[in-house]
Amino acid sequence: MSITAFEHPLAKYIRPSAKTTANCPGCGNGILAQAILQAIDELGLTMDACVFVSGIGCSAWIPSPSYFADVLHTTHGRPIAFATGIKAALPDKHVIVVSGDGDLTAIGGNHLIHAARRNIAMTVFCVNNGIYGMTGGQVAPTTPIGLTTVTTPFGNAENPFDICELVKGAGATFIARWTTYHPRQIVKTAKKAIQKKGFSFVEVVSQCPVEFGRKTGMGNTVQMMEHYKQNSVTIARAASMKPEELTGKIVVGEFVDIEKPELIETLGRMRAKAMGTN
Amino acid sequence: MTKSAVLTGRHFMMGNIATAEGALAAGCRFAAGYPITPATEVAERLAERLPEVGGTFLQMEDEIASIAAVIGAAWGGKKALTATSGPGISLMLENIGFALGTETPCVIVNVMRGGPTTGIPSVELQGDVIQPRRGSHGDYQIIALAPSSVQECFDFTVDAFNFAERFRTPVFVLTDAFLGHMREEVLVPEPEAIRLTDRNLFPRGVDTEALPGFLDTDVAPMPVFGNGHKAHVTSSCHDAYGRRNVVDASALDVFIRKLNDKIEKHRDEIVRVTSDIEGAEIVLLSYGSIFRCARAAVEVGKSEGLPLGWFKLETLWPFADQEIAALAERVKRIIVLENNLGQMFHYVQAAAAGKAQVSFLPPRVLGELHEIEDILKAVREVRQ
Numbered sequence: 001m002s003i004t005a006f007e008h009p010l011a012k013y014i015r016p017s018a019k020t021t022a023n024c025p026g027c028g029n030g031i032l033a034q035a036i037l038q039a040i041d042e043l044g045l046t047m048d049a050c051v052f053v054s055g056i057g058c059s060a061w062i063p064s065p066s067y068f069a070d071v072l073h074t075t076h077g078r079p080i081a082f083a084t085g086i087k088a089a090l091p092d093k094h095v096i097v098v099s100g101d102g103d104l105t106a107i108g109g110n111h112l113i114h115a116a117r118r119n120i121a122m123t124v125f126c127v128n129n130g131i132y133g134m135t136g137g138q139v140a141p142t143t144p145i146g147l148t149t150v151t152t153p154f155g156n157a158e159n160p161f162d163i164c165e166l167v168k169g170a171g172a173t174f175i176a177r178w179t180t181y182h183p184r185q186i187v188k189t190a191k192k193a194i195q196k197k198g199f200s201f202v203e204v205v206s207q208c209p210v211e212f213g214r215k216t217g218m219g220n221t222v223q224m225m226e227h228y229k230q231n232s233v234t235i236a237r238a239a240s241m242k243p244e245e246l247t248g249k250i251v252v253g254e255f256v257d258i259e260k261p262e263l264i265e266t267l268g269r270m271r272a273k274a275m276g277t278n
Numbered sequence: 279m280t281k282s283a284v285l286t287g288r289h290f291m292m293g294n295i296a297t298a299e300g301a302l303a304a305g306c307r308f309a310a311g312y313p314i315t316p317a318t319e320v321a322e323r324l325a326e327r328l329p330e331v332g333g334t335f336l337q338m339e340d341e342i343a344s345i346a347a348v349i350g351a352a353w354g355g356k357k358a359l360t361a362t363s364g365p366g367i368s369l370m371l372e373n374i375g376f377a378l379g380t381e382t383p384c385v386i387v388n389v390m391r392g393g394p395t396t397g398i399p400s401v402e403l404q405g406d407v408i409q410p411r412r413g414s415h416g417d418y419q420i421i422a423l424a425p426s427s428v429q430e431c432f433d434f435t436v437d438a439f440n441f442a443e444r445f446r447t448p449v450f451v452l453t454d455a456f457l458g459h460m461r462e463e464v465l466v467p468e469p470e471a472i473r474l475t476d477r478n479l480f481p482r483g484v485d486t487e488a489l490p491g492f493l494d495t496d497v498a499p500m501p502v503f504g505n506g507h508k509a510h511v512t513s514s515c516h517d518a519y520g521r522r523n524v525v526d527a528s529a530l531d532v533f534i535r536k537l538n539d540k541i542e543k544h545r546d547e548i549v550r551v552t553s554d555i556e557g558a559e560i561v562l563l564s565y566g567s568i569f570r571c572a573r574a575a576v577e578v579g580k581s582e583g584l585p586l587g588w589f590k591l592e593t594l595w596p597f598a599d600q601e602i603a604a605l606a607e608r609v610k611r612i613i614v615l616e617n618n619l620g621q622m623f624h625y626v627q628a629a630a631a632g633k634a635q636v637s638f639l640p641p642r643v644l645g646e647l648h649e650i651e652d653i654l655k656a657v658r659e660v661r662q
Contacts, residue, residue: 089354
């Protein structure tokens with residue numbers, strides 16, 4: 001079989017007119033892009049069962065335009081708010097938001113915590129590369145303290161968010177974190193997250209070799225993924241480690257998987273009562 | 279028993295309630311909002327009534343989220359609305375531009391209050407009439423209606439949904455604190471007597487790779503989500519298939535022009551003015567709540583033998599420039615009445631192009647309606 005005859009098993013999920021990617025060589029986005037499609041494939045879902053929503057930034061280009069599905073590419077920070085209206089209108093669809101740490105936790109932080117609080121059934125994949133990649137490497141609410149970026153030339157003076165802790169505090173019913181070093185784990189987690197009847201949040205710590213690695217001194221793709229490999233600790237292992245041992249570590253795994261009444265279902269029951277049809 | 283979306287009959291109703299009922303009668307089944315004076319009653323009414331008719335109301339975390347959810351619901355196939363006041367509109371403007379760029383039908387109600395900035399929430403002014411036209415960044419055309427009675431709050435909200443559906447675009451309803459909180463008689467027709475327009479839908483079983491769903495000046499069929507159209511919807515510069523193109527400036531030229539022309543081309547279908555200028559030399563041009571003063575002043579002035587007429591803008595945008603140009607050919611003088619420091623006045627002056635003298639009667643910006651005697655005094659002055 002010649003190499004030209006080989007077709008990627010997930011190619012059927014890619015929009016025919018989407019021939020190129022805007023992402024840089026070595027970007028971590030491709031790992032999540034494939035993992036989400038792999039999860040959908042393994043779940044036996046069709047793309048027509050899903051609606052994808054993205055914001056602004058490099059990772060928002062994971063579903064848009066590449067996924068051959070209904071895709072709404074929204075304004076900066078607002079994908080979750082748009083997704084809320086979509087879910088209310090189409091309660092039977094899997095509404096899946098894919099965006100970045102800047103989009104979801106800086107400009108869009110309010111929508112993230114409120115969607116988690118409401119427990120509206122949607123899945124949010126957050127690519128956390130710790131930087132504003134698309135605009136050229138500015139500090140983000142997720143950039144580790146001390147790192148040099150183009151807008152923190154003397155070092156980042158601010159503390160980063162632990163996004164999983166943030167959405168936990170806000171009430172999300174499914175929360176997980178992996179890195180791009182963990183593609184198989186992401187697929188497994190994504191399957192659970194997509195099926196979750198509630199607000200599910202998956203953070204994927206991801207390398208941006210061009211705007212993060214180069215400017216902060218964290219190195220190239222291989223070096224950054226090596227860093228994830230060396231510094232990722234599972235939740236179980238982290239539990240037995242002292243706080244000072246956890247400094248600089250990335251705790252990975254599924255943090256939360258609980259049941260709470262889901263918003264759209266609850267509203268549906270109230271509607272039936274108001275209509276007098278229950 | 280399922281409750282009716284159309285409350286056929288005679289009612290004594292508050293303007294904001296009539297707006298909400300107009301939305302329901304038009305088929306609105308999703309609304310999202312955030313509390314703000316003097317618009318809150320619209321949301322309160324919809325929160326109670328939407329579930330009764332199978333719809334959903336969500337109180338969001340802010341106005342940005344409210345308009346975003348409305349746009350999302352519109353792509354989910356719903357007729358959707360948000361209601362707010364000036365500060366809320368200011369927050370929504372980016373996403374209103376998104377709705378324009380993605381050709382999303384939705385209705386935005388602005389119950390105008392005393393501004394700028396936080397101003398006085400409970401005071402009526404017409405300070406936000408240019409905002410829909412130019413508030414969001416970039417070039418675009420928009421539709422805005424201005425009711426002048428509680429009945430028109432109902433009727434024009436129905437019209438707003440029809441325009442939104444017909445032209446796949448956000449449509450403004452500009453009421454104000456005075457109208458919103460005023461109570462008047464409203465006649466709600468039988469459901470069959472309410473003319474409704476529904477968006478032209480993308481053909482079943484077809485995806486947007488095969489058929490264009492955007493940028494048609496005669497309005498492309500809408501590939502709403504959930505029907506297997508696999509629509510790619512972006513507010514970034516795109517082609518007729520929704521394919522993003524941010525590298526070719528000529529694509530941007532097409533993108534901007536098609537969206538503008540979609541409204542411009544059909545302006546005769548949209549622009550609505552009414553008038554009584556029989557035998558008039560001087561015409562009081564007005565809109566919204568202040569039109570009531572203009573009409574009353576004409577009635578009183580005519581009884582005194584003044585050669586007066588009135589001209590009412592029912593749509594503010596697209597602007598009735600042709601209609602005003604024709605008016606300027608027929609009369610000597612146009613006096614513009616509006617409850618602000620002169621906003622539409624400049625557009626009226628430009629449209630009249632010197633054919634008639636156009637002046638502005640500055641109100642005291644106290645959130646009051648114009649005194650009829652003040653208006654007539656101005657009329658007598660310009661006659662001299």
